[in-house]
Amino acid sequence: MKPGGGFPPGDVVERMVACYHAPALAYRHLRETGGLISYVVPELEARSVLESAVRVYLLLTRFTKSQAVDRLLEIAEGGVDQREQAEFNQITADLRELARPCLELDVFWRDTGKEEL
Known part of the structure; x- marks a missing residue:
């Protein structure tokens, strides 16, 4: 959010995302400024990388065992x-629901170093 309220224009945010390697900025900007994203992308949380990875594993295991793919x-x-x-x-x-933790890993952890403990 800009000082004084409002959000920077999309092209400014795009340059910031590229410059800082921060896809989370793009996600937050889209979530705050565009209502259509909620139709395509579930709401994401900035969980720890371990929590997101465990959620991926558990949901994928359950999905595979349910034979829903077949x-x-x-x-x-x-x-x-x-x-x-x-x-x-x-x-x-x-x-x-399986896509949610996968996207959380991609959006919040893609371009970061190791998580601080």
Whole structure:
């Protein structure tokens, strides 16, 4: 946020992100200035790198054991019909939940050194 209120223009933030190697700035700017991001990217938290990595592992393990991948491929092969829509929506919701900690790692930890203890 700029002194006196408001946010810097997108092109300024873009240069800051590139200069400081800080994708978290881009995420925060988009979250604060554009309502459309919430339709595509879930809300992210700046968790520790260890917590995010453990969440990825646990969610991926659960997703794989649920055999949802196989079911998603079966649904996708023939196209999503009305009777499969609810199941398809649940699988994609689970994938969105899996994407969250992956994005947190990418946005908050991609260009950093080791986390301070």
